[in-house]
Amino acid sequence: MGRWEPGARQRLVLAAVDLFTEQGYDATTVAQIAERAGVTKSTFFRHFPDKRELLVAGQESMCRLLSEGIAEAPDGASPMVAVAAALERASTMMGPDNRELGPRIKAAVAASTELQERDALKTVSLAAAMTTALLARGVPEMTAHLAGELGVLAFKQGYARWSETEHHDGRGLAEYALAALDELRTASRSLD
Incomplete structure (x- = not known):
């Protein structure tokens, strides 16, 4: 997936919800969320300060x-x-x-x-x-x-x-x- 492809924020939220459901919040890392969403960790941090903030987007x-x-x-x-x-x-x-x-x-x-x-x-x-x-x-x-x-x-x-x-x-x-x-x-x- 391209670095600047639109919808990164929504994809990050969806990836996080899926991972939180599959393996729990504590076991989920920012790197896993970014990978599942098809973006880099730096893209994650452009949208959210930490993983807690994903669910209050x-x-x-x-x-x-x-x-x-x-x-x-x-x-x-x-x-x-x-x-x-x-x-x-x-x-x-x-x-x-x-x-x-x-x-x-x-x-x-x-x-x-x-x-x-x-x-x-x-x-x-x-x-x-x-x-x-x-x-x-x-x-x-x-x-x-x-x-x-x-x-x-x-x-x-x-x-x-x-x-x-x-x-x-x-x-x-x-x-x-x-x-x-x-x-x-x-x-x-x-x-x-």
């Missing part, structure tokens, strides 16, 4: 899309309507490849304490992005934090359902994430 873009979705929600929209707009916006970056990778990434994360820690940091980062965007809209701090956390939980639940659906039903990630958000809203009303 796109986190910055995801945070940006969540923030933009909230910022672009209609004036006067409730915090949850703004979060729904964020989920719809962020869902646009998730295509069929992401759907297929979902269960494999979940298995790799479940098998590694280090990846579980990195996944938790990703969750905090996504919630912080939504909270900050809600605060910029004038949402009170506690409400913004709660809405941001619910948004992340809805996204994660929606993504899990979307990626684990055996028969692709034509529904996009946004529909699953919004359905999860509605379930969480209903569940939160039953807390009293």
Whole structure:
């Protein structure tokens, strides 16, 4: 494979997920990931600082899309309507490849304490992005934090359902994430 062939980043992620699944996270080296992806180690390090970062590829873009979705929600929209707009916006970056990778990434994360820690940091980062965007809209701090956390939980639940659906039903990630958000809203009303 040519050194400058496009798609190296995606190939690196796919190679890493396959290797993490086959032999475990700890036993997988950067050299093995690069070889499987058909690139050099230096190409790996142009895309990722270390192997942990492979499974959170796109986190910055995801945070940006969540923030933009909230910022672009209609004036006067409730915090949850703004979060729904964020989920719809962020869902646009998730295509069929992401759907297929979902269960494999979940298995790799479940098998590694280090990846579980990195996944938790990703969750905090996504919630912080939504909270900050809600605060910029004038949402009170506690409400913004709660809405941001619910948004992340809805996204994660929606993504899990979307990626684990055996028969692709034509529904996009946004529909699953919004359905999860509605379930969480209903569940939160039953807390009293």
